[in-house]
Amino acid sequence: MKTSRRIIAIVPAAGVGARAAGPGAPDGQPLRPKQYRHIAGQPMLRHAVQALLADARVEQVVVAVSAEDPWAQAALAGLERVSCLACGGATRAETVANALARCGAEADDWVLVHDAARPGLPAPVLAALIDACAGDDTGGLVAMPVADTIKAQAGGPAPRVARTVPRDGLWQAQTPQMFRAALLRKALAHAQVRGLDITDEAGAVEALGLSPRLVPGSLANFKVTWPQDFALIEQLLNRP
Numbered sequence: 126m127k128t129s130r131r132i133i134a135i136v137p138a139a140g141v142g143a144r145a146a147g148p149g150a151p152d153g154q155p156l157r158p159k160q161y162r163h164i165a166g167q168p169m170l171r172h173a174v175q176a177l178l179a180d181a182r183v184e185q186v187v188v189a190v191s192a193e194d195p196w197a198q199a200a201l202a203g204l205e206r207v208s209c210l211a212c213g214g215a216t217r218a219e220t221v222a223n224a225l226a227r228c229g230a231e232a233d234d235w236v237l238v239h240d241a242a243r244p245g246l247p248a249p250v251l252a253a254l255i256d257a258c259a260g261d262d263t264g265g266l267v268a269m270p271v272a273d274t275i276k277a278q279a280g281g282p283a284p285r286v287a288r289t290v291p292r293d294g295l296w297q298a299q300t301p302q303m304f305r306a307a308l309l310r311k312a313l314a315h316a317q318v319r320g321l322d323i324t325d326e327a328g329a330v331e332a333l334g335l336s337p338r339l340v341p342g343s344l345a346n347f348k349v350t351w352p353q354d355f356a357l358i359e360q361l362l363n364r365p
């Protein structure tokens with residue numbers, strides 16, 4: 126029997142971008158979800174998808190959008206190796222699980238999950254993740270070692286420090302995150318049945334008792350989350 130080892134990317138793009146919305150557009154209309162706002166001349170989603178397509182080992186990019194999404198087709202027009210599924214869920218994890226159920230990945234295929242909100246993924250970071258995971262039994266994720274001193278917040282009306290948290294060995298999770306399709310399906314189903322609040326694929330895999338590989342990421346791969354993030358990502362993506 127042939128062992129399938131394709132790499133299929135899933136881009137969850139069914140969020141509303143509430144934290145990025147700010148006060149709204151100057152004309153009073155609500156802003157479109159952040160993944161469709163233009164950065165360096167094209168939608169954020171298109172940048173994120175192109176970053177994955179830059180590695181020829183990625184066979185297909187599956188973009189998961191919400192059912193009433195009127196923007197995805199235009200945002201992805203003309204891109205090869207890209208398909209779109211209207212399978213958004215109430216949470217990011219649900220969107221990923223829905224896409225995983227419908228994307229056609231076989232058990233042994235690798236699945237790379239990458240946020241639409243991370244348009245600055247550098248090609249060498251993606252290549253390093255694929256290289257590191259291809260020979261790994263569990264899979265892994267891109268992440269950044271914590272550089273700043275970390276404070277835990279105390280209760281009360283205004284934010285105050287409860288304590289300083291030792292940062293040794295702490296990493297900030299980014300995407301892409303790369304796992305075999307069968308493992309990721311099992312992990313997401315397990316998290317759902319147990320009612321676990323997981324915010325990334327690695328978290329679901331960890332809940333099975335496994336230890337995903339950490340691959341150093343990049344500051345450029347930050348998640349566009351707040352209104353002020355657009356100016357920064359615009360500068361980064363406009364750099365020659």
Ligand SMILES: Nc1ccn([C@@H]2O[C@H](COP(=O)(O)OP(=O)(O)OP(=O)(O)O)[C@@H](O)[C@H]2O)c(=O)n1
Pocket residue numbers: 136137138139140141142143144145160189213214215216217218220221240241242348349350
């Ligand atoms: N139900 C959801 C929620 C999020 N996402 C996607 O998950 C990625 C990371 O999520 P985040 O940055 O938190 O995006 P939003 O949920 O849109 O942002 P917010 O929490 O500010 O509303 C984004 O590509 C977003 O579109 C998704 O596909 N389905």
Ligand SMILES: C[C@](O)(CO)[C@H](O)COP(=O)(O)O
Pocket residue numbers: 217240297298299300324325326348
């Ligand atoms: C998956 C993720 O990008 C890792 O940092 C992040 O958790 C997604 O954002 P959310 O705010 O947790 O949905």
